[in-house]
Amino acid sequence: MRCAVSIDLDGIACYYRIHGLGAPPPELAHAIHERAVPRAAALFAQHGIHVTWFVVGADIDPVLGPAHVANGERLQALARAGDELGNHSYSHPYELARLSPAEVAREIGACDGVLKALVGHVRGFRAPGYDVSPAMLDVLARLGYRYDSSVFPSRPYYAAKGAVMAMLAALRRPSGAVMTNPKLLAAPPQPYRPAMQAPWRRGQAPIVELPIATTPWLRVHAIGTSLLVAPAWVRDRLVRAMAGREFWNLELHGIDFADAEQDGIPGELVDRQPDLRIPIADKLARLDALLHQVTARWKVQTLGDIAVDAQREL
Ligand SMILES: [Zn+2]
Numbered sequence: 001m002r003c004a005v006s007i008d009l010d011g012i013a014c015y016y017r018i019h020g021l022g023a024p025p026p027e028l029a030h031a032i033h034e035r036a037v038p039r040a041a042a043l044f045a046q047h048g049i050h051v052t053w054f055v056v057g058a059d060i061d062p063v064l065g066p067a068h069v070a071n072g073e074r075l076q077a078l079a080r081a082g083d084e085l086g087n088h089s090y091s092h093p094y095e096l097a098r099l100s101p102a103e104v105a106r107e108i109g110a111c112d113g114v115l116k117a118l119v120g121h122v123r124g125f126r127a128p129g130y131d132v133s134p135a136m137l138d139v140l141a142r143l144g145y146r147y148d149s150s151v152f153p154s155r156p157y158y159a160a161k162g163a164v165m166a167m168l169a170a171l172r173r174p175s176g177a178v179m180t181n182p183k184l185l186a187a188p189p190q191p192y193r194p195a196m197q198a199p200w201r202r203g204q205a206p207i208v209e210l211p212i213a214t215t216p217w218l219r220v221h222a223i224g225t226s227l228l229v230a231p232a233w234v235r236d237r238l239v240r241a242m243a244g245r246e247f248w249n250l251e252l253h254g255i256d257f258a259d260a261e262q263d264g265i266p267g268e269l270v271d272r273q274p275d276l277r278i279p280i281a282d283k284l285a286r287l288d289a290l291l292h293q294v295t296a297r298w299k300v301q302t303l304g305d306i307a308v309d310a311q312r313e314l
Contacts, residue, residue: 003298006052017176032254033071057090057111084302097133123304147307224252
C-alpha cells in the first residue's frame with residue numbers, strides 16, 4: 001500500500017476569503033511560508049518521508065520582493081533534499097474553473113514559470129477548491145505534466161462546504177469559496193486516467209488523476225485538517241478504513257502547522273477555524289501519531305513518483 005502526503009500552501013488570505021472576512025493583517029502575508037513550512041518540514045524529516053508541496057506561485061515570485069525570494073529558497077532546499085513542488089495556480093482563485101481558457105492558462109502557466117525557475121521541472125497540479133475543469137487538464141497536458149490531484153469525491157465534505165457557504169450568504173457576508181462541480185463527486189476514488197473533456201470520468205488523457213483520499217463505502221474525507229480536529233478514536237477508525245485502499249492521497253494544508261497565538265492569527269479567523277484553536281504542540285503530537293501509523297503500513301512517496309507508476313499501469 002502506498003501513501004502520498006501533500007501540503008497545500010494556501011495563505012492566511014485564502015481563509016479570510018472562505019469565511020467572507022475581507023483582508024488579513026499585512027504582517028501575516030507570509031505566515032504560512034515563514035512559520036508553518038519549517039514546522040511541517042521538521043516533522044516530515046523526523047519520519048524520513050518525502051512529501052509534495054502545492055505552491056501558490058505569487059508567494060514565491062522573486063519579482064514581488066525579498067520575502068517571496070526567501071519563500072522560494074526555503075522550498076528549493078526541500079526539493080533538493082527529495083521533496084516535490086507542485087503547481088497550485090499563481091494566485092489561488094477559487095473561481096478558476098469558471099474563468100476563460102486564456103485566464104486558466106495564465107494562472108497555471110505563471111505558477112509553472114516560477115516553479116521551473118526554482119527546480120527545473122514540475123510534474124503535477126492541484127486546483128484551488130478541488131474544482132478541476134477540462135480547460136485546466138488541457139493546459140496541464142500541453143505543459144507535459146504527469147498528473148492532476150484535485151478530484152475530491154467526498155459527499156460529507158461537499159455537504160459541509162455547502163452548509164457554510166449557505167450560512168454566510170444568509171448573513172450577507174458571502175464566502176469567497178466557489179461550489180465544486182457536483183459531477184466530481186461521482187469520480188473514481190482511486191487513480192485513473194481521466195477524459196480530457198470530463199475529468200470526473202475515465203478516459204484517455206495523457207495525464208493521470210490522483211484523487212484526494214476518501215474512505216471506502218462512505219467516502220468520508222481522510223484528509224489532514226479533519227483528522228486533526230477529530231478525537232483519537234475517529235482518527236484510528238479513519239486510518240483503519242484507509243487500509244482498504246491501495247493508495248492513500250493524504251492532503252494537509254500549511255495552516256495545519258500554524259499556531260494562532262505564536263503566529264499572531266487574529267481572533268476573527270480563529271473563531272471560524274476550529275483547527276486554529278488547537279495549540280501547535282498538540283497538533284504536531286497528533287500528526288506525529290498519524291505519521292507513525294501511516295509509515296508502519298504504507299510506503300510513503302511523492303505524488304510525482306506515484307504518477308510515474310500510474311501512467312505506466314493505467
Ligand atoms: Zn488551496
